[in-house]
Amino acid sequence: MSVEVMEEEWLYSEGQVRALLEWVRGRAGAERSVYPFMCIVAEQALRPSEAQALRVSDVDLPVHGWGKLNVRSRRTASEIPLKPRLVEFLREWISEAGLREGDLLFPSRGGRPLSTPEYQRVWEQAQEAVLPRDERYSWRLGEPISSASPAW
Numbered sequence: 001m002s003v004e005v006m007e008e009e010w011l012y013s014e015g016q017v018r019a020l021l022e023w024v025r026g027r028a029g030a031e032r033s034v035y036p037f038m039c040i041v042a043e044q045a046l047r048p049s050e051a052q053a054l055r056v057s058d059v060d061l062p063v064h065g066w067g068k069l070n071v072r073s074r075r076t077a078s079e080i081p082l083k084p085r086l087v088e089f090l091r092e093w094i095s096e097a098g099l100r101e102g103d104l105l106f107p108s109r110g111g112r113p114l115s116t117p118e119y120q121r122v123w124e125q126a127q128e129a130v131l132p133r134d135e136r137y138s139w140r141l142g143e144p145i146s147s148a149s150p151a152w
Contacts, residue, residue: 016131017042020038020126024038024123033097034119037051038123044082047073052104054105055101055103056100056104057102067090068080068082
């Protein structure tokens, strides 16, 4: 199995991630799935392709306690625990967006998967607005990052 290892200096700090997500929350525009998509990618260290494929049926969101996120890639399936605050966040998102059991969790307009250009454009705008030029790594969306206290 191949694993990509990155130097810590190439990862955004918790504060940077929080600031980027806060900017995205207010400016995702017509594509309202971008903010919850980016939150889950950041918090759960998912690849964007994994998050794009998620359906409402892939999340277990109990009324109280920890939930589960069932992630599938080409060759594997993983069950990832969701902290109670993420469970509540996703419950609110699903309700607000009017999503149903078989729907994509982060659809673009028309119910299609959120496209890479849609979220990358917002991510690049967030970096330009929030980070000094020497701290921008636009290609890093989807790399393993962690945020213990995200903006949501």
